[in-house]
């Protein structure tokens with residue numbers, strides 16, 4: 143279904159038991175792109191029914207990460223725990239209709255009859271349906287179990303990424319939908335909520351495939367329309383395992399802290415697992431118009447930090463200095479501009495233009511600019527720079543260069559180039575014999591953008607100060 147269909151309603155349903163994982167962010171993005179592609183709605187539901195593991199700070203960090211990436215819910219955010227009354231109502235209805243039943247078996251009884259695994263609910267040993275026809279026992283605690291239909295052998299669904307998936311009912315049992323403390327289980331609430339929110343397509347991580355047959359059975363038992371499912375493969379680490387903190391930062395907001403642009407991260411994540419020919423760089427508008435679940439790969443994709451850095455660098459270079467300044471100030475470091483008290487806005491923008499060509503992240507850009515603005519701490523020069531600064535020939539060249547600079551009246555790139563060329567000619571030295579020590583004097587390191595450009599940004603007085611400082615090194 144590639145055409146516009148405004149009835150499309152999708153949701154991203156994170157559990158606030160941790161920060162938003164990049165895999166979750168990618169699921170959110172796929173949902174959002176799918177909704178935008180069809181002109182439908184993208185919704186957000188916070189699945190906080192697991193009170194012990196859910197924390198409000200995670201809800202905040204998840205919504206912050208999503209807004210950082212401009213993935214905003216089209217309707218008010220649904221908080222699952224606020225929908226408890228409806229969950230209870232549906233469970234009661236299922237009891238009344240005979241689609242579910244109260245089970246009074248205690249942990250000890252289950253353990254005795256079925257072994258340890260059954261009591262833990264691990265599912266290896268199936269529940270023996272002992273309470274299926276038990277009378278109500280007033281005052282005795284119970285769980286509510288779903289009554290697995292006896293009339294069908296399998297559940298089949300057409301996954302929009304994986305194709306037909308078949309589950310034999312033999313692998314399932316009368317699973318619990320409401321715990322003995324009255325709290326509902328994930329598979330049950332997700333169905334009640336998706337039905338109530340009129341979700342048409344459930345797009346989520348592949349780790350939920352095994353939950354899908356249970357959910358389909360619940361939809362059918364409740365008489366709800368079954369949505370379509372699309373299970374997106376996992377993001378993998380370099381060893382082919384599921385991406386973990388040992389491989390790369392997994393929390394989406396860590397990428398903000400590291401100085402990545404949300405548009406570059408989103409472009410990278412969309413492309414990781416979805417492709418359109420060989421194209422790597424997509425504007426959001428392009429991704430919206432091209433996105434289709436048919437082109438989502440069936441296999442997990444390996445997270446490649448180098449590629450993300452490359453892409454981020456590409457995005458950074460596509461922006462003007464003013465754009466980058468705004469992005470740093472509003473999304474990375476709001477004290478950034480204040481730090482450049484010795485410079486005019488023009489100097490700052492010229493420096494951004496110079497360094498944006500060489501850096502991969504906003505953080506690298508910021509750090510390079512701080513050094514250029516503050517000047518190197520000569521005592522901290524690294525060995526290579528220090529030994530260069532201490533060579534006699536270099537010191538003589540620098541003294542001569544300093545004198546020549548003092549005589550220049552127009553401190554411009556062509557004038558500086560002329561001075562250096564003349565000096566090379568007179569002294570029989572190479573441009574780099576002057577350029578390298580100048581770089582060290584201005585920035586403390588031997589690798590930097592054109593030293594002419596650096597001198598122009600810093601101006602005559604500051605350049606001379608720094609050259610003199612180096613001679614004292």
Ligand code: GLU
Nearest residue numbers: 155156157189332346350
């Ligand atoms: N809350 C579930 C999770 O965070 C997602 C449920 C779903 O998408 O169906 O894994």
